[in-house]
Amino acid sequence: MLLLLNASFVNLIKATSTNCKNTPPQSTGPFYKVPSKIFNNDMTNNGKASGKRIKVYGKVLDNKCKPITNAVLDIWQANSFGKYNHQADLSESRKDNDFYGYIRLESNEEGEYSFNTILPGSYKVSKNLIRTPHIHFKVTNNQKQLTTQMYFKGNEMNNKDFLFKNTYNNNALEARIDQSFSNLTYKFDIII
Numbered sequence: 001m002l003l004l005l006n007a008s009f010v011n012l013i014k015a016t017s018t019n020c021k022n023t024p025p026q027s028t029g030p031f032y033k034v035p036s037k038i039f040n041n042d043m044t045n046n047g048k049a050s051g052k053r054i055k056v057y058g059k060v061l062d063n064k065c066k067p068i069t070n071a072v073l074d075i076w077q078a079n080s081f082g083k084y085n086h087q088a089d090l091s092e093s094r095k096d097n098d099f100y101g102y103i104r105l106e107s108n109e110e111g112e113y114s115f116n117t118i119l120p121g122s123y124k125v126s127k128n129l130i131r132t133p134h135i136h137f138k139v140t141n142n143q144k145q146l147t148t149q150m151y152f153k154g155n156e157m158n159n160k161d162f163l164f165k166n167t168y169n170n171n172a173l174e175a176r177i178d179q180s181f182s183n184l185t186y187k188f189d190i191i192i
């Protein structure tokens with residue numbers, strides 16, 4: 001009896017200590033646009049885009065760590081030269097016609113999403129401000145919506161980035177390499 005009570009107590013502690021903290025929000029930035037159609041999960045035009053190919057995957061969860069199914073993920077990023085496929089991007093960085101730069105995905109019944117892309121380039125915001133490589137996410141589910149940005153853990157530019165370094169709990173925004181894949185794969189869970 002005592003053993004049973006102890007076991008339930010341990011389970012209760014486990015259950016209450018499973019607490020997913022909300023992913024910190026980040027600004028939308030000037031280069032958001034609604035994708036004109038639902039794209040497949042490849043931004044690279046079957047590998048023709050310039051740059052280092054990567055895969056990004058993860059789960060959309062609520063703050064009890066429960067998977068959120070059918071969440072809509074709008075994802076956008078700069079190409080490998082640091083230029084967005086957007087009319088407001090007036091930088092002289094190179095365009096890449098094989099890199100679309102926008103996709104819309106839905107999380108599956110386990111809350112999972114994944115896509116293939118390239119490592120985004122960094123870009124200048126002004127003479128002295130440079131954005132570290134990042135990928136923008138807008139995640140929508142029923143009444144909930146989160147706009148945020150994913151960074152690459154280990155990139156030494158992160159801690160010099162004005163937006164990243166001024167974000168509380170910013171380690172939750174750093175995607176980590178998943179060594180269990182042979183191709184370069186980053187894992188990024190999003191809690192909304």
Ligand SMILES: [Fe+2]
Pocket residue numbers: 029078131134136
């Ligand atoms: Fe950006």
